[in-house]
Amino acid sequence: MSDKSTHRFYGHGIPGVKSEDLGGKLIVMEGADGSGRSTQIAQLVDWLETGGRPTVQVGLKRSTLVSEELQKAQEGNVLSRTTLGLFYATDFADQLENIILPALKAGFIVLADRYIYTLMARDMVRGMDEGWLKNLYGIAPIPDAVFYLSVTPEELVQRNLSKNATLDYWESGMDLGFSREVFDSFLKYQAAMSDAFRQLQKTYKFEIVDANRSVNVVNKDLRKKISLLLDKE
Amino acid sequence: MKTFAESNFPGRLIAVEGLDGSGKSTQIYLLKRWLEAEGIKVYFSEWNSSELVKSATSKGKKRELLTPTTFSLIHATDFADRYERHLVPLLRAGYIVLCDRYVFTAFARDVTRGCPPEWVRGNYSFACAPDLTMFFKADLDVSLNRILEGRPKLKFFEAGMDLRLSPDPYQSFKIFQGRILDQYLAMSKEFNFMIMDANQPVEKQQVIVRKLVSEHIDLKQFKRRSPLPLPPALTADRDHHHEGEEDKAA
Numbered sequence: 001m002s003d004k005s006t007h008r009f010y011g012h013g014i015p016g017v018k019s020e021d022l023g024g025k026l027i028v029m030e031g032a033d034g035s036g037r038s039t040q041i042a043q044l045v046d047w048l049e050t051g052g053r054p055t056v057q058v059g060l061k062r063s064t065l066v067s068e069e070l071q072k073a074q075e076g077n078v079l080s081r082t083t084l085g086l087f088y089a090t091d092f093a094d095q096l097e098n099i100i101l102p103a104l105k106a107g108f109i110v111l112a113d114r115y116i117y118t119l120m121a122r123d124m125v126r127g128m129d130e131g132w133l134k135n136l137y138g139i140a141p142i143p144d145a146v147f148y149l150s151v152t153p154e155e156l157v158q159r160n161l162s163k164n165a166t167l168d169y170w171e172s173g174m175d176l177g178f179s180r181e182v183f184d185s186f187l188k189y190q191a192a193m194s195d196a197f198r199q200l201q202k203t204y205k206f207e208i209v210d211a212n213r214s215v216n217v218v219n220k221d222l223r224k225k226i227s228l229l230l231d232k233e
Numbered sequence: 234m235k236t237f238a239e240s241n242f243p244g245r246l247i248a249v250e251g252l253d254g255s256g257k258s259t260q261i262y263l264l265k266r267w268l269e270a271e272g273i274k275v276y277f278s279e280w281n282s283s284e285l286v287k288s289a290t291s292k293g294k295k296r297e298l299l300t301p302t303t304f305s306l307i308h309a310t311d312f313a314d315r316y317e318r319h320l321v322p323l324l325r326a327g328y329i330v331l332c333d334r335y336v337f338t339a340f341a342r343d344v345t346r347g348c349p350p351e352w353v354r355g356n357y358s359f360a361c362a363p364d365l366t367m368f369f370k371a372d373l374d375v376s377l378n379r380i381l382e383g384r385p386k387l388k389f390f391e392a393g394m395d396l397r398l399s400p401d402p403y404q405s406f407k408i409f410q411g412r413i414l415d416q417y418l419a420m421s422k423e424f425n426f427m428i429m430d431a432n433q434p435v436e437k438q439q440v441i442v443r444k445l446v447s448e449h450i451d452l453k454q455f456k457r458r459s460p461l462p463l464p465p466a467l468t469a470d471r472d473h474h475h476e477g478e479e480d481k482a483a
């Protein structure tokens with residue numbers, strides 16, 4: 001795929017990587033657990049690859065370097081907020097340098113199941129400074145599109161319970177002590193996360209997609225937006 | 234960057250910095266022995282020692298998975314873990330904390346590897362500055378000889394092999410250490426380093442170290458309180474016991 005577009009970084013980027021060398025497309029899907037991110041990505045990959053476009057997928061906690069250790073640390077819930085924030089940043093940077101950047105150099109379409117915004121929002125809800133986070137994630141390339149799948153907290157509860165019959169400890173923000181009841185904590189935490197995303201929206205442009213609708217309707221919507229993006233080439 | 238004293242911590246933090254082989258670890262060890270003997274609440278913390286992060290760091294180093302960016306971030310993670318779980322509680326409890334290397338090690342090393350200085354400093358900006366930083370400055374050749382004398386097997390990242398400075402690890406180590414020294418010296422004014430002449434004999438340096446510490450920190454504030462008197466019941470019990478033993482002896 002010959003590609004005229006290049007990718008700039010939010011900050012200084014990665015030492016030795018020139019933004020002119022980065023082609024391809026970087027498409028980010030954001031949203032809470034149960035907002036349908038992975039289902040949407042799977043359908044988009046089918047559609048793109050059938051159409052002859054090479055894709056690569058990344059997501060949180062998938063790095064070779066630290067994903068196992070990060071999982072272990074979370075199970076014990078022993079890390080403080082700065083440490084956990086930096087650990088996730090390490091996980092992101094490892095995938096950025098080993099998967100995202102090489103794929104963009106090769107002209108692939110990278111589909112990211114969550115990106116720096118979730119990481120920033122989580123840390124902000126835990127009281128970390130926004131300026132600190134912006135500097136930290138100055139290593140990240142600016143995506144071509146960011147879709148935020150917006151679902152009301154009440155609908156998220158229903159979807160998570162029908163899928164897993166339980167609410168995830170971290171997705172309920174149980175470490176924050178909002179409530180001892182996981183149900184109440186989930187609602188409060190998801191509301192706080194939406195606020196953080198709204199705050200981030202001021203700096204980083206997301207396209208908010210109403211994901212209370214059915215999977216197919218949402219996917220059609222996404223395809224239309226992505227087609228426009230690809231046609232620009 | 235505010236110091237712990239300026240941030241109203243009851244404790245104080247003393248850091249030593251310098252190249253490998255500058256003798257800083259020996260000096261901070263001797264300082265610790267002295268403070269302990271003086272009955273001062275003291276805790277010693279080393280760079281790169283957080284249990285949780287260690288397995289990821291050693292995997293990254295062994296398998297040479299680290300880039301300048303991930304090298305920097307994983308060390309920041311390690312530091313944050315020690316900072317939040319050990320240093321902050323101890324400093325709030327009025328300890329004197331001794332650090333063999335502090336954030337300046339990252340500032341010097343990561344920038345030498347090509348990370349932008351503002352980015353590295355920003356990442357560490359959650360940490361307060363030491364109340365006293367001693368920089369052990371030895372001639373580059375002296376430090377290099379101390380490390381290289383035994384022809385140790387230099388590790389990949391330790392020798393800066395990732396920077397492709399030279400295919401020979403010893404040559405690479407020399408160039409790498411030289412560049413780190415330049416970085417240290419460039420920041421020494423900004424961060425108030427007390428420059429120590431590390432070419433001097435160990436015991437002479439230690440006299441200066443102890444003098445500097447007592448000038449900068451009012452040590453008597455950090456003495457352990459004398460052991461608490463035992464509660465009355467126990468005291469009586471112990472007296473009783475004591476009498477019993479006397480009886481036996483008699």
